[in-house]
Amino acid sequence: TRSTRPQRMLKAVQKNGTKGNPESVISAIDYFCKHSEWAMNVGDEKGSILDSVVTEVNPSTVLELGTYCGYSTVRIARLLSPGTKLITLEFNPVNAAVARQIIAYAGLQDKVILVEGSSGDLIPQMKERFGIMTFDFIFLDHWKDRYLPDIKLFEECGLLRKGSVLLADNVICPGTPEYLEYVRNSPRYESKYYPAHLEYTKVEDGLEKSVFLG
Numbered sequence: 001t002r003s004t005r006p007q008r009m010l011k012a013v014q015k016n017g018t019k020g021n022p023e024s025v026i027s028a029i030d031y032f033c034k035h036s037e038w039a040m041n042v043g044d045e046k047g048s049i050l051d052s053v054v055t056e057v058n059p060s061t062v063l064e065l066g067t068y069c070g071y072s073t074v075r076i077a078r079l080l081s082p083g084t085k086l087i088t089l090e091f092n093p094v095n096a097a098v099a100r101q102i103i104a105y106a107g108l109q110d111k112v113i114l115v116e117g118s119s120g121d122l123i124p125q126m127k128e129r130f131g132i133m134t135f136d137f138i139f140l141d142h143w144k145d146r147y148l149p150d151i152k153l154f155e156e157c158g159l160l161r162k163g164s165v166l167l168a169d170n171v172i173c174p175g176t177p178e179y180l181e182y183v184r185n186s187p188r189y190e191s192k193y194y195p196a197h198l199e200y201t202k203v204e205d206g207l208e209k210s211v212f213l214g
């Protein structure tokens with residue numbers, strides 16, 4: 001059967017990137033998306049904002065919802081302190097297989113635990129399966145209609161602590177109106193919007209950073 005876009009992206013990484021060099025993997029994916037085929041990676045503009053938030057938080061426990069091809073996984077993992085691992089959840093097995101190879105090509109496989117499955121099923125398993133008490137940093141980039149139910153799940157499962165940082169992609173495009181309304185109106189969160197653009201386009205989009213107040 002015809003290759004998928006993520007599989008063509010992997011080929012571009014193997015052709016244009018340097019094995020073991022995360023920066024070259026990020027650049028190869030951005031080049032592919034700008035000059036060959038648009039793909040829904042967080043991209044370079046929003047990716048730089050992601051980098052600055054991860055660096056500021058310097059998290060010990062990290063969760064990413066929506067691995068896709070592993071672009072943001074590589075961006076986050078390359079910034080983590082030695083010994084820190086990030087857990088990333090991906091629903092689509094074909095995308096997960098590509099992401100594993102892109103993460104490995106970047107040389108970051110020892111800093112990443114990629115789990116296949118739905119966030120709704122896996123979030124309640126975090127404590128028992130991975131020995132997580134609470135998450136310091138969570139990046140939401142999966143199905144947009146799952147952002148709100150999943151943040152409520154984090155609260156119910158006791159996975160947030162005073163100061164936990166949630167960073168959400170695509171709050172304007174495709175948009176997550178119910179999630180935005182929740183985090184901006186809830187007294188339990190302090191939220192801040194980072195304006196940017198939809199990856200590799202001039203369309204308005206942005207990231208919402210929400211700090212859990214306990």
Ligand SMILES: Cn1cnc(CNC(=O)c2cc(-c3ccc(F)cc3)cc(O)c2O)c1
Nearest residue numbers: 040041042066068141142143169170173174
């Ligand atoms: C299959 N799948 C694996 N992960 C997901 C969840 N992510 C998205 O849906 C997603 C979609 C878009 C987007 C798509 C079409 C369009 F016209 C404009 C924007 C951008 C993003 O940054 C995204 O994260 C879906």
Ligand SMILES: [Mg+2]
Nearest residue numbers: 042141169170
């Ligand atoms: Mg996104």
